[in-house]
Amino acid sequence: MTKQLPASATRLTRRQVCARRLHVHALTQPAKDAEPAEIVAATAGTHAQVMSAAELGIALRIEGATRVDIRNALWNDHSLIKAFGPRGTVHLLPAAELGTWTGALSAVAPSVSPFPESVRMSPDQIEVVVDAIGTALLDAELTVDELTDAVADLAGSWAADPVMPAFQTYWPRWRQVQHLAGHRGTLCFGPNTGRNVTYTNPRRWLPSFRPAAAEEAVPRLLRSYLRAYGPSTPQRFAHWLNAPVSWARSVFETADGELCRVDVEGSPAWLPAGELDVPDEAPSGVRLLPYFDGYAYRVGNQPPEHLCPGRAADRVLGGNFQVLLVDGVVGGLWHQRRSGRQIAVTVEPVVDLTAAQREDLDLQVRRVGEVLQGNPTLTIGRVTVGGHG
Incomplete structure (x- = not known):
């Protein structure tokens, strides 16, 4: 159950913020009859650098779902699109919101080229x-080498010059704008061909797709x-997007009439106007977040000292x-290691778990x-593997 706070009640405790976020992210309890795209929309995108982790993170939030449901949403009905999202990282995004994502991401002030x-x-x-990338992919799913050849044919051989230092080799010149092509809506990911990543144009699956106007x-x-992550601030919004803080401040100022300022134990933060729902219950339960899911929970979330208290900071923040x-x-x-159908899960708590929490685990x-x-x-034991890159 949630309750709507009156407009005058603008003070929230960190426990209320935490309870709200668990509820919004379907971590209080899994959602019933939800589609994968609805969960991805609720969490403002799902990090998908490791696809198995993305599948796990989404399916754990839906009652009875498995990784097959996520794959079907991505590759069969295309209600999810694998694309470059916030921070230029690989994300799953709702197809219905792809116009918003591409319109907004292409409006973010660009960083200085390294x-x-x-x-x-x-x-x-x-x-x-x-333009060449979009044209080459409009009717095809191409590997990076195939796309390099196609871009060189359409744009000129200079675009394929191997000049970008990368992983002890050199990438072709065009790849420095690969993320930009994704943000412009001319490139997304296709299904892998064996071990090879492929790219395509989202218009192949979404003929009416167009990036929305930035405004x-x-x-x-x-x-x-x-x-998904509020109450939050321009500084944390900028961090989440990898955008300049000055740009993020201007976005908050422009949207001022659509936002509501709240006080979180003495710190100002913002929520969407009219969305001050707070669960009646205190935050509770044990949940396992896979790679990048926990990272996203941190990046968009409250300050690290409140999200990772005590010994958790020493073990996780590095x-x-x-x-x-x-x-x-x-x-x-925690960590899991798979061998055939056997999945060995190791969990390292840094707090004492009650009997009820142990059952929940x-x-x-x-x-x-x-x-x-x-x-x-x-x-139950020490996790000896390092963090994922």
Whole structure:
């Protein structure tokens, strides 16, 4: 149950903020009859650098779902699109919101290129390459090597010059705008061909797709972010998007009439106007968040000292770990290792678990096995693997 706070009641405790976020993220209890795209929308995108982690993170939030449901949403009905999202990282995004995402992300002030002048492209060259990418992918799913050849044919051989230092080799020049092409809506991910990643144009699956105008898209994305991670601030919004803080402040100022300022134990923060719902219950329960899910929960969330108290900060903040949530804050980390259908789960709590929390953990491990379609076993002990890159 949730209750709507009156407009005058603008003070929230951190426990209320935590309870609200668990509820919005379907972590209080899994959603019944929800579609994967609805869960991804509620969390303002799902980090998908590791697809198995994205599948697990979404399916754990839906009662009875497995990784097959997420794959069907992505590759069969295309209600999810794998694309470059916030911070230029790989995300699953709701197809119905792709216009908002591309319109907003392409409006973010660009960062300074890290490449020397000899590697960079002029503004005109950037436009030529982005157009070439969209044209090459409009009727195809291409590997990066195939796309390099196609871009060189359409834009000119200079676009394929191997000038970008990357992983002890050199990438072709055009790849420095790969993320930009994604943000412009001319490139998204196709299904893998064996071990090879493929790219395509989202219009192949969404013929009516067009990026929304920035003046409409940016406020909508801000509202989506605040719904998922609020109450929040311009500084944290900028961090989440990897955008300049000055730009984020201007976005908040422009959207001022659509936002509500609240006080979180002495710190000002903002929520979407009219969305001051707060659960009646205190944050509770044990949850396992996979790789990048816990990272996203941190990046968009309240300050680290409140989300990762005590020993949790020492164990978790140094890397991208799979985290154990206890009553809405980080209470440990975990790891799974698969061999055939056997899934060995190791959980390292950094807080003492009550008997009820230990039972809750057993249920979570069982659900991990159901989602990943394997047979899980649980060991309580130290996680010895490092964080994921």
